[in-house]
Structure formats: C-alpha cells, structure tokens
Amino acid sequence: MMGRMASADDDSRNSAPSTDLGTRTAPARSADTPAAPPEPGAATPAVSRRLLGLVAAGLVIAALNLRPAISGLGPLLEEVRRGLHMNGTVAGLLTSVPPLCFAVFGGLAPRLARRRGPAPVVLAGMAAITLGLALRPLAGGTGTFLAATALALAGIAVSNVLMPVIVKHWFPDRVGSMTGLYSMALALGTAGAAAVTVPLTDALGGGWRAGLGAWAVPAAVALVPWAAISRNRSARAPEPQAAEEAVPARTAEGEAAGQSRDRGRTGPAGTAPGPAAPSETAPGLRIAASPTAWALAVFFGLQASAAYITMGWLPQIFRDAGVSASAAGVLLAVTMGMGVPLSFVLPKVAARMRHQGPLVVALGLCGLVGYAGLWLAPAAGAWVWALVLGVSNCAFPLALTMIGMRSRSHSGVVKLSAFAQSTGYLLSIPGPLLVGSLHDLSGGWHAPLLLMAALMLAQMATGLLAGRDRVIEEGR
Structure with a gap:
C-alpha cells in the first residue's frame, strides 16, 4: 500500500549523496530497463532531505503527545474520583478506556x-487529541469526562498504528x-x-481540571509540523497498485545488515532485495491465519495491559502505602x-537479533521483581520498584x-500493525478494570498484584513465540 506514496521523493533520495539520515541505494533495475523520468513536480534531493527532517521532527512532537492524556491522569485519579463521584470499579473502567479506544x-x-x-x-489524530484534552476539564459528570477522554484517545489510537507505517515509509533503512x-x-x-501534572495543577490553582486541561497546549503544537507534511505530495493517498510494492531497498551496512539477516530472505545478506514476488505482497495476505501475527497480537495486548495498569494504578498503590501525591507522580x-x-536502545538491539525472546524474558523478569x-x-x-x-x-518499543x-512489505506492516495493535488493545481491556475491582473486593493490593504477575508470565510466554525469526508472508 505504501510503496508508491513518495515515488518522487524516494527517487530523489535514492540518487542523492549520503547524508546524516543514512545512505540509500537505488531500487534494482534490469540492464535493459530505462530509468523512469522524474514525475512533474518531483522534489529535489535537498527538498527531500528537508522533508525527512520535518517528518522526523513531526514524529518526535507527535510521540510526546501520545501519552499525557493517560499518564497525567494517574497522579490525579483520586481527586478526579472525588470530583466526579467514581467508585473503584468505575475508576477501573476509566483506566480501561485507553485500550478500548485503541482497539476500536x-x-x-x-x-x-x-x-x-x-x-x-x-x-x-493530533487535532482529536487537542480537542479531547481541551474538553475534558469542562466535564460535569463521569459520562462527559469519558466521552472527552475517548475523543483524545481516538486520535492517539490512529496515530499509534500509523507511527510504524510512517517510519517504514520515510525511513526504510533506519527502522x-x-x-x-x-x-x-x-x-x-x-x-x-x-511528573509535572501535580506541580502544574498546584501552580494553576490546585484544581484537577486546570492541571489536566493544560496538556491540550502541547498537543496543539503538534498540529504544525503535520499540517506542513500533509501538504507534500508524498503524504497523500497512494495509488491503488501501491500495495504491490515491496519494501524499498536497504543498505548493506548498519541497521539494514541486521534487518536483512532477519527479513531479507530474497537474496544474500548484504545485498539490496529487489521487488517482492507476488507471494510476498499483502493484498492476498490473511493476517488472522498467521500464528506469528496472533503471537504478536497477544504479546502486544499483555504488555499494553501491564502498561495501563501501571499508569493508572501505580500512583495509587504508592499513595495507599503512605507516599504523597506529588511523590507518587514523580515515582510514576x-x-x-x-x-x-x-x-x-532496545529497538536497535532487537533489530540485530534473530530471536527477540531473550529481551522479552529479561523485561518480564524485571516486571515480576517490581x-x-x-x-x-x-x-x-x-x-x-x-x-x-x-x-x-519497555516491552512496548520492543x-x-x-x-x-515480521513483514517484508509496507502493506504487510500496515496490516500487521493494525491487527496486532487493535487485537492486542482489545485483549488488554479487562486488565486495568479487574485490578480496580479486585482492589475494591479485597480492600488491598495483594490480589491485584497476583493478577499482574500472572499476566506478566503469560506475556513472557507469548513474547517468546512472537520473537521467532518468521515473517507473516510465509504463512507461519
């Protein structure tokens, strides 16, 4: 799907001298095939480099805004519960809203x-985040608060799924x-x-509404680079046949060497793979029939459940143990x-490993210790702790x-990213909700911690399966 979205820019970059953004090799052509003429309005190499810099900046600014709607709520959850008259189960539902929205x-x-x-x-997505965060402080009840939160999380959800796609499209040799x-x-x-939400709330008068609403400002800043990127031809919808294109050629050095060892089965290591064969493209790919895709989805869901339990409930665990609200926020x-x-560091290490299972186990053991x-x-x-x-x-970047x-093509990554994240977030919904319910029923944190440990063990098991040296195009 993504192969032709930036044909002009890609050709310009492929023919450009090496830059600090990485060396690109031109796609392989047969000797008797003439080079395609540049498209009208094709970007020059300098323009392409500027676009890459803008995309990199946009990625960073967008990523900075993909979690404050969630992590900023945890330190103020007790105040929000009092202000909106929530019990533990409803608060657990609030911490389950992120994975629900991400799945939907x-x-x-x-x-x-x-x-x-x-x-x-x-x-x-950035616009939805901005609007949701701006509306959330105006909520007069739990339903309105949940609706505004869901709007912000909807923007986060689509951006989450497309971040790997953006990287694969514009930076294929530096994934x-x-x-x-x-x-x-x-x-x-x-x-x-x-860390900042509680001090910011105090500085703005001590009300949780102002402290949460302030995060709409950096979200609005993220609109600027993505508005500029969206005006570029390479950011527009691809041609219908673009899904047939393979991943652009990668260099034989650095990261690409590690990734060609993992995925580049079409040629010897250190050579740039040519266009994918029809069997390697995604249009006929059945994601749901791939055990690797399911292992990734379950692993993603379990790590997401652990992450949202941590973001939603860890400050409360510390506060119930006698830690102050501000200190609990700093600990989070x-x-x-x-x-x-x-x-x-982890993605670069993982990209050079044939099997990512050892990293999965190491991260899981840290969770059990905590x-x-x-x-x-x-x-x-x-x-x-x-x-x-x-x-x-850090199982998330892994x-x-x-x-x-786990895929050779742009369109395969799109499908796999959507499947793994939407299915995984759907599977992660019960975790935070059950933690809140178990805390209400037991009156303490021992029962929830047992549940969290069991989920971590399952995460380690499925991560070992997901980390195997497979690609979904092979049907495994």
Missing part, C-alpha cells in the same frame, strides 16, 4: 491511510533507530506528564522515564520493532 479506532487507521495518506490521518527515536519521545512525554515519572534511554517489591515493601523500596517496572514497560520485522 486503531483498526480504522489503515483504511483512512489508504484513502488520505498516513500524514493527513496523523494530523487529524530500528527511528522507532527508537519516537519511542524515546513517547516515553519522555509519558514521564513528563506524570521515574517508571515512565526509564523508557527514554531504553526505548532508543510486583514482588510492591507486595513486600511498597513504600520502603519505592524507588527501586519504580525503576525495575520502568525497564519492564513490540513495535517486532511488528516492523
């Missing part, structure tokens, strides 16, 4: 991207590093919202902040990287 709206992203192009859809870049920005936005920020360096610590000494070892849970939460590695 994320599945629409590929269809919208086919019709409009990925960049205009991301622009619409690992660019995934790490926006994953790092996502973690930074998550941690920043968790530490947990989320661990993803800043690790989200940049849950054990919250059971035994939640306040005394709070900083340690926050750190190890932060390492565990899952995104595996999505990019």
Whole structure:
C-alpha cells in the first residue's frame, strides 16, 4: 500500500549523496530497463532531505503527545474520583478506556491511510487529541469526562498504528533507530506528564481540571509540523497498485545488515532485495491465519495491559502505602522515564537479533521483581520498584520493532500493525478494570498484584513465540 506514496521523493533520495539520515541505494533495475523520468513536480534531493527532517521532527512532537492524556491522569485519579463521584470499579473502567479506544479506532487507521495518506490521518489524530484534552476539564459528570477522554484517545489510537507505517515509509533503512527515536519521545512525554501534572495543577490553582486541561497546549503544537507534511505530495493517498510494492531497498551496512539477516530472505545478506514476488505482497495476505501475527497480537495486548495498569494504578498503590501525591507522580515519572534511554536502545538491539525472546524474558523478569517489591515493601523500596517496572514497560518499543520485522512489505506492516495493535488493545481491556475491582473486593493490593504477575508470565510466554525469526508472508 505504501510503496508508491513518495515515488518522487524516494527517487530523489535514492540518487542523492549520503547524508546524516543514512545512505540509500537505488531500487534494482534490469540492464535493459530505462530509468523512469522524474514525475512533474518531483522534489529535489535537498527538498527531500528537508522533508525527512520535518517528518522526523513531526514524529518526535507527535510521540510526546501520545501519552499525557493517560499518564497525567494517574497522579490525579483520586481527586478526579472525588470530583466526579467514581467508585473503584468505575475508576477501573476509566483506566480501561485507553485500550478500548485503541482497539476500536486503531483498526480504522489503515483504511483512512489508504484513502488520505498516513500524514493527513496523523494530523487529524493530533487535532482529536487537542480537542479531547481541551474538553475534558469542562466535564460535569463521569459520562462527559469519558466521552472527552475517548475523543483524545481516538486520535492517539490512529496515530499509534500509523507511527510504524510512517517510519517504514520515510525511513526504510533506519527502522530500528527511528522507532527508537519516537519511542524515546513517547516515553519522555509519558514521564513528563506524570511528573509535572501535580506541580502544574498546584501552580494553576490546585484544581484537577486546570492541571489536566493544560496538556491540550502541547498537543496543539503538534498540529504544525503535520499540517506542513500533509501538504507534500508524498503524504497523500497512494495509488491503488501501491500495495504491490515491496519494501524499498536497504543498505548493506548498519541497521539494514541486521534487518536483512532477519527479513531479507530474497537474496544474500548484504545485498539490496529487489521487488517482492507476488507471494510476498499483502493484498492476498490473511493476517488472522498467521500464528506469528496472533503471537504478536497477544504479546502486544499483555504488555499494553501491564502498561495501563501501571499508569493508572501505580500512583495509587504508592499513595495507599503512605507516599504523597506529588511523590507518587514523580515515582510514576521515574517508571515512565526509564523508557527514554531504553526505548532508543532496545529497538536497535532487537533489530540485530534473530530471536527477540531473550529481551522479552529479561523485561518480564524485571516486571515480576517490581510486583514482588510492591507486595513486600511498597513504600520502603519505592524507588527501586519504580525503576525495575520502568525497564519492564519497555516491552512496548520492543513490540513495535517486532511488528516492523515480521513483514517484508509496507502493506504487510500496515496490516500487521493494525491487527496486532487493535487485537492486542482489545485483549488488554479487562486488565486495568479487574485490578480496580479486585482492589475494591479485597480492600488491598495483594490480589491485584497476583493478577499482574500472572499476566506478566503469560506475556513472557507469548513474547517468546512472537520473537521467532518468521515473517507473516510465509504463512507461519
């Protein structure tokens, strides 16, 4: 689907000298096939480099705004519950709204991207986030608050699904590093919202409405680069036959060498693969028949469940153990902040591994250690548990990287990303809700922590399956 969206820009970049954005090799042509003439209005190499810089900036700014709607709520959840008269079960429903919206709206992203192009859809997503965050403080009851939150989360959902597509389309030879870049920005936005929301609320008068509503401002800033990107020809809807195109050629060095070892089965390692054979393209691909796709979906769902349980309930666990609201927010920020360096490193490491299972197990063990610590000494070892849970939460960029590695084509990545994320988020919905219900029923956190540990063990098992050296085009 994505192969011809930027034919003019891709040809310009492929013929351009090396830049700091990476060397690209031109797609292989037979000796008797003349080079296609440039399309009218085709971008020059310099314009293409400027566009790549703008897309990279847009990715970072968008990623910074993909979690404050969620992580900024956790430190103020108790105040929101009092203000809107929520019980624990309803609050659990509130923490389950993110994966529900991601499952429902994320599945629409590929269809919208086919019709409009990925960049205009991301622009619409940023607009929905801005509007939802601006309306949420005006809510007079739980229903209105949930509706405004759902609007913001709808924008987050479509942007979530299209981030790997944007990376695969504009940076095909730097999938690992660019995934790490926006994953790092996502973690930074998550941690920043968790740390700043309570002090910001105090600075704005102490009301939770102002503290939550302030996050609409950075979301509005994200509209600027994506509006500019959407005006470029390469960001518009692709031609109908674009789904037949294979992943653009990759270089034989750096990241591409690792990825060609994992996915480039069409030729010897270190050579640029040619156009995909018909069997490798996505139009006839049945995602639901692929065990690898299902393993990725379940792994994605379990890591999402752990992440939203952490974002929604970890501050409350610390507060119930005697930690202040501001300190609980900082602890959540530490947990989320661990993803800043690790989200940049992990995708690059994973892209060079034939099997990502060892990384899955290492992250899962960190999660189990954190849950054990919250059971035994939640306040005394709070900083340690926050750190190890932060390492565990880095299963998200690992899952995104595996999505990019489990398909050979742009259209395959689109389908796999939509399937894994929408199905995974659907599977993750009960987790945060059950944690709230178990806490209400038991009056403590031991029963919820047992549930969280069981889900982590399941995450490790499915991650081992998802991390195998397979691609969905092989039907495995």
